[in-house]
Amino acid sequence: MRPPHLARRLLDGCLDADAAEAIGGDLTEEFQRRIARGRSPLWMRVWFWRQTVVAVAWRWRAPAPRSLAGAGRRTMVETLWTEARQTFRAVRRSPGFALGAIVPLALAIGLATSVFAVVHAVLLRPLPIPRPDRLVAVGEQPAGESIGNIGFQTFLDFRDQATSFDGFAAIRGWSPTLTSPATVRLNGMRVTSGYFSMLGIKPALGRDFTVDEDTPETRRVAILSDALWRREFGSDPGVVDRVIKLNEVEYRVVGVLPASFEDVVGTARYSPSEIWSPLGYKAGADSTCRGCRHLRAVASIKPGVTEVAANQELRSLQASYMKQFPADYDAEDVAAVERISSVIARPLARPLYVLFTAVMLVLTIAAANAASLMVARAADQEHERALRAALGASRGQLMRQRGIEALIVAGGAGAVGLGIGLALTSWLVAHAPTTIPRAELVGVNYSVLLFVLAAVVLTAGIMAMLPALSGALRPIGRAGSTPGRATDTRARVRAREGLIVVDVAIALMLAVGAGAMVRSVERLLAVDTGFNPADVYQMGLSGVGPRWNEDEVVRAFQRDLVARVRQLPGVEGAAIAGQIPLGGNYDTRGGYLEERQTDRSEDSVDFQRYSVTPDYLNVMGIPLKRGRGIADADRGNSPLVMVINETAARKFWPDQDPIGRRVVFPAGGGKKKTLTVVGIVGDVRHYQLDEPPDPQMYLPQEQMTDSSMTLVVKSPRFADVLPAIREEVRALGPDVPIFGVAPMASLIADSAATRRFTAALLGVFAVVAVLMTAAGLYGLVAYAVSRRTREFGIRLALGAPKGRIRRLVIARGALLTAAGGALGLLLSMPLTRLLRDQLYETSALDTAAVAVGLLALIATSALAHAVPVARATSVSPTVALRGE
């Protein structure tokens, strides 16, 4: 049993050799004896540490024995203040050291602060509702998948039968058009009554929905968000009981939510809402069936009930419904709960943890470099310290000075870093992909300040401790030893070399990770989306209100609009679709193949449905593979047709010709529609670039009308024709809002946005890490060369070839780089595992990424060596010998 290694190092590092030997020996002896007498080793290790700390503290307090000065008594604060001032002056006297240590450290702290600010807002900050950890999303989905939808009847049964919850609400997305006072499209939700009380929210004006209002006949009431109230109603306190028009239907405003309300449920499940209305479903009515899974559910778990127990209860309830109504449930679906906070954070949690890890690694490099500079500085100041000790400075003073110096440097870096962090944070928020939830909360707050403080203290700790541990602070007994001549102790050199190995390893890790991410984004953006986005633009149109319930109205509008837009000069094509790829819609229809003639759920086939006008496939550049596309002749009174994609053909009719086959879809009220396949087109990526295509179908709008519309226009001069298009829309449908005007290419870019953002930041971190490592390595090599100037001069004078000197300098650095590189490759594996689900068709240890990383490393090393090597080989012997 040996005493703690680190404690012994500390003794050796902080005490002069004699004291370290005598005290270290005494403590070791007692340590052994007491353990031999039966003391527990753990207890004795603690004892050893305590004795070590006390011994070091005693040495700090005591004046050096050869003290000449009988300094008057001063209070601790006075002493510290004086020392701080002295140290500050000392730091100012060596601006090279101060800048070299502060600038990289400040940069690293700034980067870390900004990433932490985002991590804090998105992942750590509790949701602003009374019981954030009890609020869960509930849904039915295959095990392990993200929380899905639920049918109304299942929701009712859960609400009435589950005992683990004290609140249960069903919600659905709702995008009404406010037609009075102004025409704007709003983001909203329909919710069951009791939704707001479950969240613990009371309206600031007016009241909550009542149970009686949650019916099909009485649901024309609305609650507004504070922002909507301010924006559209001029903060009118008399808005309660006022009648407004939504989708051309009259609604009465019953309440306005407090300004502090943040729609976390909307953020988690749809998008943040500004208007709410009761769901108003009646059990047994249309679209309330168990299989009609278009609702989402949220619930709050009772205090004292665990999430697992609540989950379990729902699962067993659902199992019993499955037995009762086997046709309505998919055997794969299980009921599950997930905290709202985790639903919100999930899409970003992994990238953020990756970025945070990366930025902390950068901070580690910066701290290691600063510590390395401190070691070098301590060695350089040996002479000065010996002198001061001789003049009566206590060891404590000398050690404290080092600590204060570390604090000044780290503190300065922290202050500058906070400023950099602030600037970067606002940049991050401004340039982040829009998918960052709660981005408006990213900013400076106490937690962020605390983070900076912690970073400063930790860094200062490392900077102060490392020189002590490497023995660089060992007080020198005698002043007058020749300054600058003392050869470095091996411990000191080894400490700095160790730091460089760590630097190199981290830099390589980051470079490999960033490289893999960049490759991944490249591959993702190179994915064939199945359509040609060149010059194609989309805009959302929404026909709402009673008028638009008539299919013929919608059709006439669509026909006229497409015809008129196509006539506009500069427009090459125009079409309307119910949904478009990557547009964020999830319109899926289930039916069954006619030849199977069955209603069983396992025989059902699901298609993503695109209701399109005839020119759509052309405008989008989706290639026709066989048969024909949607034609003008496909009208309401002609045979029902569908065009399917290749995935559907392969999946549903393997080894057969799908053309002429028929698919049956339920059409409400027990009726059925039978569609005939007339053509096959290429696949498109619908949800995400990295998701393989599902079966898709294209139906003529004339036969399957969809009043939620996206107009797609192909035009090389879109900006010029946009006003004319707006004019045509206004002329044909004055009550039709236009929203979401964007080039199709931007949908593709958005789909890769989070990854691209992660890749870009990782890239920046990697570059910073590599540069810092280069600086650190340069510092080490340059220092070693400056210490050996004399030696090199003599060698050169004695006829040593320059190549030999060059090799002398390079050998050590190259060895360290190689060691760091090997370590970095090893460490890359766990880091890149973190990255794995961010990567797309790229191995975590991507060959190219590793190659680039290694190249960066070699370049770094070469860069760091160039100047010192040149200096070492150009030493003039006379200069070297004149030396001191």
Place this chain on the structure above:
Amino acid sequence: MADWLGEFEQLVLFAVLQQDEPYGVTIRDVIEERTGRRASAGSVYTTLERLEARGLVSSHWGEPTAERGGKRKRFYRVKPAGREALAKSWRAVRAMARGAAPKLGEP
């Protein structure tokens, strides 16, 4: 003229005087045994170093032992000046205690 000694210095000097080959561990053992007071290695060593600097004790290195992790013992001896200083301090304490000791319940 000999210096005055601090209280802890007196304890350490007594401990050194009492033993044949006193070093850190044994000095601390004696102090703890006699006074019941824990003395840390750091405080004892610092005191010894100070006493040595004032010429009251002298020290020499012993042999390294495995038990001490290959480190040498540092043995101490009280120098004549040390004896004198200790005697002087001790006399002062006794002189001051005369007549007052019974009030503390001491003989």
